[in-house]
Amino acid sequence: MIRSGKTCISKIQQPTARSISNMSKPAALLIGDLTHTNKEWSALSNKYTLKEFRTGTRDKFLSNLKSGTYDDVVALYRSNTSVTQTGPFDTEIISHLPPSLKFICHNGAGYDNIDVSAVNARLISVSSTPVAVDDATADVGIFLMLGALRQAHIPLTALRQGAWRGNATLGHDPKNKTLGILGMGGIGRAMAHRARSFGLSIIYHNRSRLSPALENGAKYVSFNDLLAQSDILSLNLALNPKTKHIISAPQLSSCKPGVVIINTARGGLINEADLVAALESGHVSAVGLDVFEEEPKIHPGLIKNDRAFLLPHVGTMTVETQRDMELLVLKNLELSIDEGRLVTRIGEQKGLEWAKDDEGT
Numbered sequence: 157m158i159r160s161g162k163t164c165i166s167k168i169q170q171p172t173a174r175s176i177s178n179m180s181k182p183a184a185l186l187i188g189d190l191t192h193t194n195k196e197w198s199a200l201s202n203k204y205t206l207k208e209f210r211t212g213t214r215d216k217f218l219s220n221l222k223s224g225t226y227d228d229v230v231a232l233y234r235s236n237t238s239v240t241q242t243g244p245f246d247t248e249i250i251s252h253l254p255p256s257l258k259f260i261c262h263n264g265a266g267y268d269n270i271d272v273s274a275v276n277a278r279l280i281s282v283s284s285t286p287v288a289v290d291d292a293t294a295d296v297g298i299f300l301m302l303g304a305l306r307q308a309h310i311p312l313t314a315l316r317q318g319a320w321r322g323n324a325t326l327g328h329d330p331k332n333k334t335l336g337i338l339g340m341g342g343i344g345r346a347m348a349h350r351a352r353s354f355g356l357s358i359i360y361h362n363r364s365r366l367s368p369a370l371e372n373g374a375k376y377v378s379f380n381d382l383l384a385q386s387d388i389l390s391l392n393l394a395l396n397p398k399t400k401h402i403i404s405a406p407q408l409s410s411c412k413p414g415v416v417i418i419n420t421a422r423g424g425l426i427n428e429a430d431l432v433a434a435l436e437s438g439h440v441s442a443v444g445l446d447v448f449e450e451e452p453k454i455h456p457g458l459i460k461n462d463r464a465f466l467l468p469h470v471g472t473m474t475v476e477t478q479r480d481m482e483l484l485v486l487k488n489l490e491l492s493i494d495e496g497r498l499v500t501r502i503g504e505q506k507g508l509e510w511a512k513d514d515e516g517t
Contacts, residue, residue, distance in 0.1 A: 181205045182493050183228040183256075187217075188238025192479035196486055197233075204493060214243040221252040228256055231492045233485055235263035244269040250278060259492035262502075263485045265289045265343070265472075266422055268395040272504045279510050283488040283498040285481045286342050292477040294346035296470065297390055297420045300444025301351075303465035304416050305330060305388075307442060310462050323462075331355035336386025338402075339393025339421065340366055340374065347390055348374055359385060383410040388418060394503070395422035405430040414441040420471050423448040432457030435464065446471050 183205040190197055200206060207229060209217055220226060234245070242249060245260070250271060260282045262270065267284050275282055303309070306327030314322025335351045337344045340360040348358045349372070358374040361382040365371075377385065389411065393399055403417070404427040411417075417440055419426060428449040434440040435457070442463040448454045451469060458464045472478065488498050505511045 182230045183207055183226075184489060184493065185209065185226055185229045185232040187232060187234040188241055190482060192475070193482040193486060196483065200486070200490070203490075209241060212241050214241070214249075217242045218249070218252060221249075221254070224254075226257075227254045229254060230256055231259035231261060231489050232257065233261050233263070233489055235485075236266065236269060237263075239269050244271070245275070246271050247274045250274040250280075253278065253280070258496075259283070259489070259498065261485045261488040261492060261498075263481050265293070266394060267502060268422060268424070272396070272502065276505065276508070281492065281498055281505060281511060282502045283485070283492075283500045284502050285484045286500055288480040288484045289472045289477060290342040290346040292474050293343045293420050293471040294350055296446055296467065297343075297347045297392070297418055297444075298350045298354075300418050300420065300446060300465055300467065301330065301335075301388060301390070301416070304418065304442040304444035304463075307463055307465075309465050330388070333357070333387040334359060334385055335388045335390060336360065336377075336382045337374070337390050337392055338379075338382060339391065340370075341392065343420070344390070344392035345370065345372070347392060348372070356388070380410065383407055384412065386415060387412060388416045390418040391421045391425050393421055393425065395424045396504070400424050401427045403427065403431070405433070408434040408440065411440070413439055416440070416442045416444070418444045420446045423451060428455045428458070431455075432461070435461055 181204050184200065185207045186197060187209045189210050197206070205228070207226060209220065234242070251274075257280060260270065260275065260280055262282060262284050265284055265286045267282065270282060272282070307325060311321045311324040314320060314324065330351070331354060333356055335348070335356040335358050337348060337358065337360040340348070340362045344360065348360070351358060359377050359382060360374050361377055361379045365376045383389070391403065402425050408430055417431070426449065431440065431443065432455050435443060442465065443458070444465045445458070446467040447469055454466070458466060472481065484500065488500060491497050491499060501511065
């Protein structure tokens, strides 16, 4: 309609600058809840369109994927605890992720609830939070080691039952013993650093030997020698198809009689039934475990054994560590969207032709 030489537009709302800006923003998706960084997440709305799936069911999440609710999402934040909402990121979930999605920023040092082969097939980059958890997890590893060596379960239980020490027996000192570390990554090195102050000698086995600076006096040995020489064996490696049940009956029989086994990584690294049998026979003298094969279910043979010093997967349960983990995920999220890179890409993707070399860039 033209009036007085001017164009008049009625009943048609022109896009505002703000709406155009929102339309052009990349989208990020939060799955599960945040505890310490809600303010930081909300602040990202200045750059991104923020979408959330804080609560819900796997069926609802799949429905959202199929209906196109997340078709513009470039990067998502998930965690080990968000499995409660979506279940694992298995082939079913991954097959329905939108083509726009290029990055999964995961909160957790372990990421065995993500099908890595499936995300690799989709050329989706994944990050985890190994650096943020190193100190807290190593602290718990030392706590478990001392508790297992001193067989602390017996007097601790007796005390609360009004029986003072109960049937407490003599434990062992860590001094002059050999700590074998299977998986000398950040957590393994933090464990070694702490263990040296207790007078322990450190040996380790990795897929490849570390530089002398990272070894810091630890001795690199073969897997078989690690089993044969360790007085205390600490598991500090990721769970994947290659490492599942890396410690089973044959490996346990190769260990020193009286070995103490510590696990703060993932329960599936150990065949729990085989471990119980070795513990009951006395070949394994004690265990210190923060993780279990079928969490929260624990093998009854561990529950009833006084030489099993057990914690309910609390390795990273400190305020400081949980906040650091959330912040690291958000950092990965920002860098992935803004620069197409990650700070802490998972090991299985490093060196792949399609995966950007993140370190130092």
